Amino acid sequence: MNSMSNWLYQKWFSYIHSNYLVYNTSWEDAAIDRELLHLNNNSSVLMITSAGCNALAYLLDGPRRIDGIDVNYRQNALVDLKIKLIRYRDYTALSNLFLTGRHPEYLAIYSRVRPYLEAKSRFFWDRYIRYFSPGGRGLYYNGTAGTFALILNAILKLKGLKPNVSRLLHTASRSEREQIFRSTQGKLWSGLSQYLWKWDGLLSLAGIPASQAEAVEDLNAFMQGTIYQLFVEQNPAQNHYWRVYLEGKYSTDCCPQYLQKENFAVLRKNIGRLSLKSSNLLQHLSHTETKYSHFILLDHMDWMAETEPALLAKQWKLILTHALPGATILFRSAYPDLSFLPPFVFGEVNFTNAKNINIQQQDRVGTYTATWLGVVQ
Template identity: 40%
Template sequence: MDLLVLKTMEKFTNIVKNLQDRLFNSVTSNKLVYNTCWEDPRLDREMLQINEQSNLVMLTSAGCNAFDYLLDAPREIHCVDENQAQNALFELKRALFQNGDFSLLWDFFGEGIKEEAARTYHHHLRPRLGAPTRRYWDRNINFFSPSPAVPSFYYHGTSGKVAFMIRKKIQRKGLHVKINKLLDAQSIKEQTYYFYKVEDSLWSGFFKWLADQQITMNMLGVPACQRELINEKEDGGISGYIHRVLRHIFTRRPIQDNYFWRVYLTGSYTPDCCPNYLLRKHYERIKQQEHIIRTYTSSLLQFLLKNPGRYTHFVLLDHLDWMIKDPDQLAEVWHHILNNSVRGTRILFRSAGTSTDFLPPFVHRRLEFQPALTKRLHTKDRVGTYGSTHLGIVQ
């Protein structure tokens, strides 16, 4: 192949990559992407070992897990997110704790709907919010007003829109009765039975096509670089990967407390299948502690530059994957993470890939990874969509 052809192919590849990046940014910038956290805090808390001396830095996402970590009584939690919409979601939840009425919290975020949501917001919640959060919810509080078009808050936001497309297709195919029986199953044997009843119809042309579209991945908060990681290790590509995840979740893991998949398949939680922050028994405890959480609309790097400290925990979700094609940026972020860590700091992250080979060499020299622990817990993950989980302890 001559040099001209090679250069042309390289140029075309760069154009495609730039278009993909611009598409991802246009979908996710300042729009609500994650309306619920998609990481299992039960496993997080076992790995993090939070205590009263803990000073955590974490990515906000939907804020559910920050409230969950309060149950271990840390000293401080710093929630950082570049997307103001994600912080606005957290602050609305915080306002519902400050308001002091559990039933309101449950209506908004347990049921995902609230009659007269705008009236409740303006009378009880808006005065508790800062200006940027007010501006966001002044425009979007109707997310909680049910309508035939969009019957739940959990079908708003970009990830919610994908979930709603899937739900409507399930209903059109007449699969919703079996799906509900699957979710209500009381044993793995029973849920496996119902999964195999719907598997062929569920994983037919439309669903496979939807999974293979980059715009779908963008709406779910999955950039092109993560899709490439999955395609490198999965023979069936993205659609094959998701099919394998579904089979594992619904036939190998108990479904009774899997609120992650329930909320997207039904649009709501139930009182015994929901995040910890929505359990009545935890309401007062979280209410008394929510003041220790601070939010920052910022990149992680900007946060560390402006707020240097001795942090004991970092919860990075899958953020490192997003920098996998920019090793200089990845190294810079890691330098600042380590410079703001103490001996014993626990750094938790997930990846679409299966290894930590993409990390800079100096990270491996500073961290002692815990593969036995993370591999054991990864198999118990109720979400199941990540390729691997990693915990490094600063030496």
């Protein structure tokens, strides 16, 4: 980008993330996380909230505390609604809203839980509870990530590929899925759409900064490989991460762990261990004395690597100051290696790429180059 284009892009990206709910569901595989983290009742976790699906999943392992932080209060408002439904209502109320993202009785459900919400959460949901209206798009096609998903679905429909995508999702036979994929990929990656979907302005809706997209050498080739892995090699029928955006809803047999009925009792028992704060990582670590055994940073550092290296270094110093001996640090990245990290980090943290322990291949999201697990020495 030239300087003017970059300035306009930064303004656009900042506007989106300062004014809208971005993530309506978490985009990191919680099953992978739980396998890597080994949480237990001694664990103290600091994580970026996002949509909160994974924070709730971690509660199933009984950690002592989870502190969820997010600079966008709208993300915390989404999680706060889930928390209060779990704590004060029942599984039916939770699933009525969040399984399909819409329900005829959404206003009645909201009115019963509204008094328990934090003030900022009430402010947000009083305006946007309509996301759950049965006559609207539904939660999972709202928020900017939901809008991005709608645009991708429109491209698939325009190309006449929606029936093939549905068959891919629901075909048990791997060989049949491969045939469908081979007959579809040429049309999928042709024409204007092969450029439109990866336009920086559009990727901003999905929370993908330009620097992160540029870290992948060939986005089209990367995504072709990802889609083959997820829709052919794996069984996509159980991939709720992609199905929710392709179908607009979850189902009882394909949904995040916090929406599985058998987990509700444990969630209710442990829900008081999850706290939320609208803050960024630097602010939180600068004003807390808490030490943590686990840090879950999503792809947060990709956002800072190119534009804010000094702040990234400061953040790592604070992380290490607040890390218990042997603390675990989990994050994703689009970068092929860790050369973007401050050099001093490597003297204090040993990193393992999940690819090297045969876990990455099970990942049902697939849009990150690497999943990294660091252990503080």
